[in-house]
Amino acid sequence: xxxxxxxxxxxxxxxxxxxxxxxxxxxxxxxxxxxxxxxxxxxxxxxxxxxxxxxxxxxxxxxxxxxxxxxxxxxxxxxxxxxxxxxxxxxxxxxxxxxxxxxxxxxxxxxxxxxxxxxxxxxxxxxxxxxxxxxxxxxxxxxxxxxxxxxxxxxxxxxxxxxxxxxxxxxxxxxxxxxxxxxxxxxxxxxxxxxxxxxxxxxxxxxxxxxxxxxxxxxxxxxxxxxxxxxxxxxxxxxxxxxxxxxxxxxxxxxxxxxxxxxxxxxxxx
Ligand SMILES: O=C(O)CCC(=O)C(=O)O
Numbered sequence: 001x002x003x004x005x006x007x008x009x010x011x012x013x014x015x016x017x018x019x020x021x022x023x024x025x026x027x028x029x030x031x032x033x034x035x036x037x038x039x040x041x042x043x044x045x046x047x048x049x050x051x052x053x054x055x056x057x058x059x060x061x062x063x064x065x066x067x068x069x070x071x072x073x074x075x076x077x078x079x080x081x082x083x084x085x086x087x088x089x090x091x092x093x094x095x096x097x098x099x100x101x102x103x104x105x106x107x108x109x110x111x112x113x114x115x116x117x118x119x120x121x122x123x124x125x126x127x128x129x130x131x132x133x134x135x136x137x138x139x140x141x142x143x144x145x146x147x148x149x150x151x152x153x154x155x156x157x158x159x160x161x162x163x164x165x166x167x168x169x170x171x172x173x174x175x176x177x178x179x180x181x182x183x184x185x186x187x188x189x190x191x192x193x194x195x196x197x198x199x200x201x202x203x204x205x206x207x208x209x210x211x212x213x214x215x216x217x218x219x220x221x222x223x224x225x226x227x228x229x230x231x232x233x234x235x236x237x238x239x240x241x242x243x244x245x246x247x248x249x250x251x252x253x254x255x256x257x258x259x260x261x262x263x264x265x266x267x268x269x270x
Contacts, residue, residue, distance in 0.1 A: 002080045011085055015148030015197035016183070021081055023129065023188035032131050032187075034068040035097060035211055047099035048106045048165045049237045052244070053213065054095035060243040060263065069095055073215045078127055078190075079249045082217045085192060086125050089220025089251030091258060093119070093244060098165065098201075099131075099211035100139050105204025107139070109169035110177070112147075114195040115156050116166075118228035118241050122153075124195040124218045130185035131211040139204035141183045141191060141212070144175045148196035163203070170198055185212075220254045226262070 003011075003019050011017040023031075039047050041064040052059045054069040072078075073092050083090050100106060114122045134140040154174035159167045175198050183191045193199060204210050218224065224246055231240035245263035253260070 002077065003084045008084055011192060011194070014143075014145040016143050016145070016191055016193040016199075018183060018185070018189065018191045019081060021077060022186075022190065025188065028131060028188045031068060031072065031213075032211070034066050035099065035131060038064060038066060038097070039099065046106065046165075046237075047097065047101060047211070048108075050097035050099065051237065051239065052095065053097045054215075055245065060240045061238045069097075069213060069215075072129070072213070074247070074249060078215070079217075081192070082125050082127065083250055086123060086217065086219040087221070087251075089254055090249045091218050091220055091222075091224070091253070092215070092247040092249050093124075093218055093224055094214075094216035096214050096216075097211065098214060099209065100201075100204035102138070102204060102207040102209050105139050105210060106163055106165045107203040108165045108201045109159055110144075110175070110198055110200040111156060111166055111168060111170055112153055112196055112198055114153050115168060116239075117195070118225045119195075119218050119222050120225050120228070121222050122195055123222045124216050126193050126195075127190055127215045127217070128183075128193065129190040129213050129215070130187050131213060132187055132209050134183070134185045134210050134212055135208075136182050136184060138206045138208045138210040139202045140185065140210065141199060141201050142180045143183060143193065144177075144179055144198040145181055147175055147198040148194040151196055153196070154198075174198070217249075220248070220252050220258070223255045223257050224259075226259070
């Protein structure tokens with residue numbers, strides 16, 4: 001099952017879509033088991049910040065991940081759906097778990113992803129898969145429909161608070177929060193969003209955990225330029241694009257410049 005024409009149309013129009021594609025309950029249960037293990041194996045790391053969770057063992061960003069998430073990112077149904085949105089050449093370049101514990105799950109400030117990423121031309125489709133129920137009460141993803149359309153990055157302000165997942169926030173006046181849409185999902189459902197879409201999520205003060213996994217895919221017409229952003233904490237936690245592994249999952253690298261060897265020492269697919 002891949003995307004219908006109307007789902008593709010909604011993604012183009014709104015900058016996101018919730019497709020009918022979804023994971024089976026058995027798959028969700030298995031992935032939740034993996035997530036529970038990762039949380040136990042990464043005691044010093046906030047579960048909203050499990051970056052590069054698809055890399056087995058301890059990755060260059062200090063997180064212990066699992067190839068179970070790499071298997072998920074390579075799922076042929078998901079990759080085919082992404083190809084309908086970004087074209088036939090699909091490169092996997094990132095995967096982060098945003099798990100908000102019940103009671104004190106952190107807010108994700110309104111932002112555009114493109115602000116944080118070294119991809120030129122800037123392009124990515126994120127597939128955000130719910131592992132738990134993701135509802136208004138436990139801090140589901142929220143989006144500003146159509147905010148991707150100008151295909152430009154708006155001003156972001158430095159966020160000084162410690163209790164937010166990212167440290168930059170789309171500046172006041174760059175969007176109208178009254179137009180926000182809450183993306184409520186059942187476990188196994190997913191949303192797909194464009195790199196320019198303004199989105200974020202509220203803190204989770206409910207007793208119910210809200211875990212989702214964000215998988216990032218770019219087209220083979222873009223370059224993952226490892227020289228643009230030095231390793232650092234520009235997102236509020238350690239990010240190292242210089243050692244990020246890339247996987248060509250469909251088609252070709254049209255730039256001929258993407259490096260698919262870097263960073264694969266720990267990245268073992270099963
Ligand atoms: O999981 C969230 O609440 C935020 C996710 C996000 O910002 C992203 O996937 O780009």
